[in-house]
Amino acid sequence: MTSVETSTDTPHVVICTTGGTITASTVPGGVVVAGDSDVATQAMLDGLRSVLPPSIRVSARAVLDADSSTFGPAEWDRMVDAVSGALADPGVTGVVVAHGTDTLEETVMALDLHHTDPRPVAVTGAQLPADHPESDGPANLLDAVLLAADPVSRGLGVLVVLGRAILQARGVRKWHTTEPVAFARNAPDLPVEGLPPELERPILPGRARFSGTRVDVVSCPPGSDAVALRACVDAGARGLV
Known part of the structure; x- marks a missing residue:
């Protein structure tokens, strides 16, 4: 599913969807399950566009549609390929990855190890499903898109955006299962004094296949x-x- 606005002189953010709580719904009995990816993604985009500044256009690409607790090396490969594919377009300003929180920390590390492009990649998700009256997904997605569209985010690598917190990928850990600020960081802020630039945020010299x-x-x-x-x-x- 791709949606492109008519203007060509505005920031363009690509949203890569992978499933997760941000597009999930609650069935009788209280179980949270992933919904129809096209319907859920369209609803997410409609809500986003209703609050997004008109100067920013967004498009969406379905990469995966599953609970992130099932993600492993094969899924990391698909997401690395999806992000690099989106950034192959010079007209793209930044990328947002909508992701479940269970394995988000592993995914952002896999992405950041390969991210040599100065354009920002913001990874976000939700603690509450899309049909919850206090769902945090829409606000998190809006923050992630605004961050990915802002030139101030260039050169910072992959960023985690949840609960109004913005964290660099290195050292990110999920610290809480219900709090809106779901992630914390146990690494020093970059740059690290005394380290050469190539060691502040080391990048793999080539494409690594995890699977x-x-x-x-x-x-x-x-x-x-x-x-x-x-x-x-x-x-x-x-x-x-």
Whole structure:
């Protein structure tokens, strides 16, 4: 689904949708589920345009439509490709990714490791579903679009925008499951004094494919032997944490 305004001399922000609570609804029994992606995305855009300054135009691209708790390496690859594809258009001012909060911190790191373009990428979501009377999704999306359209955001890398907070991707963690300000950051503000520029926000030298590469995380309490480590290596792990 793509919507383009008639003006060609205004900022253009591409919204990549991936599902998540921001477009979800509540079914009888209180379970929050993803809705029809086209209908949900159109409703989201209609609401956005009703409050967005006319000087900013937006378009939407459906990348995924799922609960982000199911996302892993294959989905990270699709989102990295979607963002780089959107930024391949020189007429695009910035990109917004609408994402579930469960694995948002992993996605923003995957995106930021590949983001060499000065144009901003703002990742946002919601703590409350779209049909909740106090849904935070519309305000978060508006903030993310305004940020992505603003030249002041250039050169900052991938940004997380929720609950009126704006955080750089490095060190972002989800700290609360219900508070509007869902994310906090445990890394120092950039630039870091004393570090060379290339180490302040290191970027991968080329495109890394996450899917198809096995990296296992192993807990090693005091007194552990190498049984678990050897099992991971035997299973084909390319790396261990």
